[in-house]
Amino acid sequence: MNLIEQVYCRVYQFAFKVAIPVLPYRNPEILNAVDRIPQVLKKKEICSVLLVTDQSIRSLGLTQHLEEILKENGFALAVYDGVEANPTVKQVEEARKLYLENDCQALIGFGGGSSIDCAKAVGVLIARPEKNLEQLGGILKVHKKTPLLFAIPTTAGTGSETTVASVIVDPETEHKYAIMDFPLIPDYAVLDPETTRTLPKSITAGTGMDALTHAVEAYIGNSTTKQTRRESLRAVRIIFHNLEKAYEDGNNLKARRNMLRAAYLAGCAFTVSYVGYVHAVAHALGxxxxxxxxxxxxTMLPYVLEAYGAKIYPQLKALSIAAGLCEMETDEALAARTFIKAVKDLNRKLGIPEKVKELKQEDIPALAKTAAKEGNPVYPVPVLMDAKALKRFFYDVMA
Ligand SMILES: [Zn+2]
Incomplete structure (x- = not known):
């Protein structure tokens, strides 16, 4: 990347970093079990709620207990279970209709990132009925209080229960956009391991490593705060001690609970401190x-960490210590290499491929451009790279 572009990126990132203390970031309050929800609703004098979820989660019976306890406690409950991967404008509209028809006063997003994102978007439309979703896409366009929102993640990874964003797709225009504003941060994150018990092994592995990537990218970037560094280190420690256990035995509820906590902490960290080129490249490929x-x-994480080189040795040493891989006395370069190797080993144990077999060489220039467009100038990465430099990562993972 040339010098002028580098200066532009760093000035842009610095402006966002200095704004962190004055922006209304907040971490959702944690509830340790679904059973706690009725109590909170009573306290808030709410009597009618909309549950937003997807059909497979509901048919697996995951929402059953929640539905029962809400009804037993006398709450009126409407259910929208039409969310699909990447919630569409139509799905959000359908859920909003149910919310209004049933005079709901609060929202519960129950599922992976998509159900939680859909519930957030319903809240946005309730707060801003005069606008459509497309008009509210982008940064800080909602700025009005949304209804009380509980987020119940069923995968321990995406961090959607902590973030300011909701990603919506409009299939008619093929437009995918994010609505990002502080009122979208859920009020409560319900971290109940029972909701992740039936998660297939490959999803436990992938979402767990997503959480690790959030923690690592937030930690090695330039926009960290004392709090986000602490959250990232805690998340990394928990993931290295629990992900394999949760993967090997899905019924290990202690490991499942710990992974939910790690994903939450990593989500809180990257909401403030951002992600980096691993995400930019992975989004382009995905x-x-x-x-x-x-x-x-x-798959991408070890390659990108290696490419950043000595610039991130101190951070990787701290992560390595948090993961229990080395000591304070360990040489910095050795500690960094140990951490990268441990990520590779963990990938192998979790059945995650080292290469992306779908990747075609002729697609690489366009993919690198997409990744650069996402990463620059927003992500406060330790080493800046333009599209030309980012190409290397795609060659790295070509089968
Ligand atoms: Zn991610």
């Missing part, structure tokens, strides 16, 4: 070949 996000991040 968009082109429809690949699972977490798995693609996991």
């Amino acid at each position: 968009g082109k070949y429809n690949l699972p996000h977490g798995q693609t991040c996991a």
Whole structure:
């Protein structure tokens, strides 16, 4: 990247970094079990709620307990279970209709990132009925209080229960956009391991590694705060001690609970401190070949860490210590290499591929451009790279 572009990126990132203390970031309050929800609703004098979820989650019976306890406690409950991967404008509209018809006063997003994103978007339309979703896309366009929102993640990874964003797709225009504003941060994150018990092994692996990538990218970037550094280190420690256990035995509820906590902490960290080129590259690959996000991040992570080189040795040493891989006395370069190797080993144990077999060489120039467009100037990465430099990562993972 040339010097002028570098200066532009760094000035842009610096402006966002100095704004962190004055922006209304907040971490959602944690509830440790779904059973806690009725109590909160009573306290807030709410009597009618809309549950937003998807059909497979509901048919697996995951929402059953929540539906029962809400009804037993006398709450009126409407259910929208039409969310699909990448919630569409139509799905959000359908859910909003149910919310209004049933005079709902609060929202519960129950599922992976998509259900939670859909619930957030319903809240946006309730707060801003005079606008459509497309008009509210982008940064800080909502700025009005949205209804009370509980986020119940069923995968421990995306961090959607903590973030300011909701990603919506308009299939008619093929437009995918994010609505990003502080009122979208859920009020409560319900971290109940029972909701992740039936998660298939490959999803436990991919989403768990997504959480690790969030923590690592937030930590090695230039926009960290004391709090986000602490959250990232805690998340990394928990993931290295629990992900394999949750993967090997899905019924290990202690490991499942710990992974939910790690994903939450990593989500809080990257909401403030951003991600980096692992995500930019993984999003480009995922968009082109429809690949699972977490798995693609996991595949890319060691390559990108290696490419950053000595610039991030101190950070990788701290992460290495947090993961229990080395000591304070360990040489910095050795600690960094140990961390990268441990990520590769973890990938192998979790059945995550080292290469992206779908990737075609002729697609690389366009993919690198897409990745550069996402990453620059927003992501405060430790080493800046333009599209030309980012190409290397695609060659790295070519089968
Ligand atoms: Zn991610």
